[in-house]
Amino acid sequence: MRRAARTACALAALALAGCAAREVQFHRWPAETPADNNKADIARMQGVQAAAAAASKPVPPQAEQTASAPEPAAQPVKPADAPSLQTYDPWGRLNRFTYRLNTRFDEAIFLPVANGYRRLVPSPLRAGVHNFFANLTEVDSVINYTLQGRLHRSVRSLGRFVINTTLGIGGLIDVAGKLVHLPYEPTGFGTTLAKWSMHPGPYLVIPLYGPSTFREGVGLAVDYATLYEINLADLYRGDQSWGLGVANAVDQRANIDFRYYSTGSPFEYETIRFLIVRKQLIEDAGLHKTKPLPKPNPEEPAGK
Amino acid sequence: MRLLATFALIACCSSSLAEPAPLQLPPAPGPATGLADSAALRATVFGTPPQDIAPLPESVPMLEMDLALPWRRPVPQIFWFDKRLRVWFSAQKRPAPLAIIISGTGSDANTSKLSVLRAVLYGAGYHVLTMPSPTFPGFIVSASTTGVAGDLMQDGHDLYAAIVEVVAHLPKKTQITEVDILGYSLGGANAAIVKSIDAAEHKLHIHRAVMINPPVSLFATIGRLDKLYAVSLGNGDAGIERFYQQLYAALANAYRASGRVELDEDFLLGAAAAVLKTDAQFSAAIALSFRIALSNVFLAGDMYSGAGVVIDPAHPPKVGDSLEETARILRSKTFAEYFTRVFAPYYVKRRPDSTVDSLVAQNRLEIIGDQLRSDPDYYCLTNSDDLILDKAELAWLIKALGTRIAVYDHGGHLGNLGDRQQAADLLAMLDGRWQGAH
Numbered sequence: 001m002r003r004a005a006r007t008a009c010a011l012a013a014l015a016l017a018g019c020a021a022r023e024v025q026f027h028r029w030p031a032e033t034p035a036d037n038n039k040a041d042i043a044r045m046q047g048v049q050a051a052a053a054a055a056s057k058p059v060p061p062q063a064e065q066t067a068s069a070p071e072p073a074a075q076p077v078k079p080a081d082a083p084s085l086q087t088y089d090p091w092g093r094l095n096r097f098t099y100r101l102n103t104r105f106d107e108a109i110f111l112p113v114a115n116g117y118r119r120l121v122p123s124p125l126r127a128g129v130h131n132f133f134a135n136l137t138e139v140d141s142v143i144n145y146t147l148q149g150r151l152h153r154s155v156r157s158l159g160r161f162v163i164n165t166t167l168g169i170g171g172l173i174d175v176a177g178k179l180v181h182l183p184y185e186p187t188g189f190g191t192t193l194a195k196w197s198m199h200p201g202p203y204l205v206i207p208l209y210g211p212s213t214f215r216e217g218v219g220l221a222v223d224y225a226t227l228y229e230i231n232l233a234d235l236y237r238g239d240q241s242w243g244l245g246v247a248n249a250v251d252q253r254a255n256i257d258f259r260y261y262s263t264g265s266p267f268e269y270e271t272i273r274f275l276i277v278r279k280q281l282i283e284d285a286g287l288h289k290t291k292p293l294p295k296p297n298p299e300e301p302a303g304k
Numbered sequence: 305m306r307l308l309a310t311f312a313l314i315a316c317c318s319s320s321l322a323e324p325a326p327l328q329l330p331p332a333p334g335p336a337t338g339l340a341d342s343a344a345l346r347a348t349v350f351g352t353p354p355q356d357i358a359p360l361p362e363s364v365p366m367l368e369m370d371l372a373l374p375w376r377r378p379v380p381q382i383f384w385f386d387k388r389l390r391v392w393f394s395a396q397k398r399p400a401p402l403a404i405i406i407s408g409t410g411s412d413a414n415t416s417k418l419s420v421l422r423a424v425l426y427g428a429g430y431h432v433l434t435m436p437s438p439t440f441p442g443f444i445v446s447a448s449t450t451g452v453a454g455d456l457m458q459d460g461h462d463l464y465a466a467i468v469e470v471v472a473h474l475p476k477k478t479q480i481t482e483v484d485i486l487g488y489s490l491g492g493a494n495a496a497i498v499k500s501i502d503a504a505e506h507k508l509h510i511h512r513a514v515m516i517n518p519p520v521s522l523f524a525t526i527g528r529l530d531k532l533y534a535v536s537l538g539n540g541d542a543g544i545e546r547f548y549q550q551l552y553a554a555l556a557n558a559y560r561a562s563g564r565v566e567l568d569e570d571f572l573l574g575a576a577a578a579v580l581k582t583d584a585q586f587s588a589a590i591a592l593s594f595r596i597a598l599s600n601v602f603l604a605g606d607m608y609s610g611a612g613v614v615i616d617p618a619h620p621p622k623v624g625d626s627l628e629e630t631a632r633i634l635r636s637k638t639f640a641e642y643f644t645r646v647f648a649p650y651y652v653k654r655r656p657d658s659t660v661d662s663l664v665a666q667n668r669l670e671i672i673g674d675q676l677r678s679d680p681d682y683y684c685l686t687n688s689d690d691l692i693l694d695k696a697e698l699a700w701l702i703k704a705l706g707t708r709i710a711v712y713d714h715g716g717h718l719g720n721l722g723d724r725q726q727a728a729d730l731l732a733m734l735d736g737r738w739q740g741a742h
Contacts, residue, residue, distance in 0.1 A: 030366050033363055034361060035361060037360075048574040051574055079546070079549035185564075265441055289560055290356065
């Protein structure tokens with residue numbers, strides 16, 4: 001068995017080396033669907049305009065607020081509240097190494113597999129797979145929305161899980177989203193930590209996963225441990241767990257429109273780092289609507 | 305993603321290296337016409353509204369081709385991922401004309417603008433090959449013979465050689481009946497130059513060329529972009545930091561009001577109006593996007609030419625080194641500084657009898673003015689409010705091309721790319737059916 005594995009690895013390495021040396025490499029991608037994309041853009045634009053029109057009218061207090069303690073009016077974020085342009089990255093050298101490792105892994109294995117999946121598996125089937133894995137995350141969302149004190153959302157996630165698991169045939173069809181209009185809005189322990197006022201912490205590039213922060217890294221580990229402990233329908237510990245894990249990873253990759261170094265720029269690492277941390281800080285500001293934001297120290301990098 | 309990208313572009317505040325420049329770029333004539341035009345600025349930032357896009361096909365096949373070109377120069381370590389030229393090909397299943405599209409300043413071969421043009425042309429029955437801009441770092445590293453991008457004729461020759469190589473390696477079953485070329489923004493000027501080179505070398509037999517929103521004088525245009533940047537953001541650290549803080553606060557407040565649990569693309573689309581409000585902010589976003597493209601061109605040019613403006617040639621950065629300080633220094637570098645400290649010293653040294661003035665003159669479309677005037681197969685689509693042109697340059701284009709140009713009243717710079725009228729006119733030009741503007 002071990003010899004077979006070694007032989008397979010050697011053949012894969014030779015194949016990759018052969019591909020790398022070729023004068024021209026061809027990679028067939030899933031076909032673009034411009035007509036459908038344009039329709040989706042138009043619908044999205046109409047949704048945005050409708051939302052803007054609705055936002056200009058006075059609205060009743062949110063159900064979430066009525067379900068828990070009433071919150072005072074939000075304090076607007078001022079330009080002076082913006083964090084420094086610098087980003088906290090004490091593990092920079094390790095992160096850069098991991099970013100390169102992820103790039104090579106993505107180009108050699110992950111992206112070709114995800115593209116093959118998108119090309120060969122029909123769209124309705126892929127949607128079913130995506131819905132199935134999304135439905136499993138509702139379990140984690142129920143727990144974390146509760147820990148965050150957002151009971152309305154917790155009940156909604158529970159409702160989605162029950163409806164999709166039963167009427168949606170084990171989660172393959174998003175009945176709750178399409179028929180009952182309960183949108184899919186997952187959360188995790190990283191957001192719970194943010195709600196508990198933990199800072200994003202150092203920037204962290206997670207091997208094979210991608211750019212993140214220390215807080216989100218801890219959140220991901222706890223999310224996985226939670227699902228592993230609950231072990232719904234023995235999906236996370238049985239013999240099938242490896243296969244499901246790989247399928248989940250491929251499904252996630254196939255739904256992420258990102259390619260390492262498509263910018264062609266040596267500054268891509270700095271750019272992505274800047275974006276990821278600002279995104280998390282803005283999401284944090286959304287979690288703490290009533291709390292005044294801490295006065296930023298211009299000497300201190302963002303995320304610290 | 306556009307807003308996030310803009311947000312990213314301001315990642316680093318500037319610091320200035322106040323050394324005297326050995327060469328001086330002549331001042332840009334006149335202000336950018338778009339500076340005073342709100343509609344043009346907004347069209348430039350938001351692009352063509354999706355409901356105005358021309359009818360598009362259901363499906364377009366996508367083949368990525370990565371080529372190792374034999375003339376590639378040694379690759380600096382920090383550009384390790386740019387060794388191969390990456391282009392995209394969409395093949396018809398039957399014999400068809402080939403349309404080659406060249407991307408705009410600093411862009412790769414698969415931008416959203418290229419996606420629209422690719423779909424329009426594929427739907428009209430063309431094989432479509434999309435090429436990166438010769439100012440895209442992936443092209444500079446994998447295909448440039450100099451590493452110092454921005455010279456119209458030199459970039460044209462590099463691009464021409466790369467296209468010849470790519471066409472020679474297209475899938476064998478591809479049957480091409482005719483070759484046409486087009487490009488947008490700087491890519492438009494590149495496309496016209498490539499056709500003029502082909503007229504002498506006859507390796508591709510390019511029939512028609514269409515320039516979409518091209519510049520007329522590269523260095524007048526970059527002067528205007530520097531001016532746009534200075535007017536909207538100032539020259540020091542304070543302006544860029546202030547703009548970043550405004551963007552951050554506006555995004556955070558819009559996000560809070562939205563009640564969303566994730567800051568995603570849908571949110572950004574809706575938040576755009578809340579984030580960018582004034583003409584100065586739109587101008588800043590446009591100027592920044594060009595300035596970011598410049599930082600890559602500047603870095604590559606500095607390293608390949610050994611100018612030593614931001615990188616010590618004796619100690620180039622290695623893989624894994626932080627580039628934060630380099631990025632910060634480059635944010636303050638203007639197009640004019642690239643010209644005077646990297647570009648001009650490099651080309652003046654290598655071209656006998658060259659001067660700064662002659663380099664400026666060589667980077668005008670006028671260098672192929674005779675062909676533009678006399679060859680009926682050159683065409684142009686542009687807008688009267690395009691901020692990279694002034695009135696005199698637009699008049700020059702109209703005079704040179706006569707009836708072979710369509711000038712729309714609105715759209716700014718590329719803000720009507722792929723709309724129904726423009727797409728119909730583009731296809732008529734490529735097909736030889738163009739009868740002049742209506």
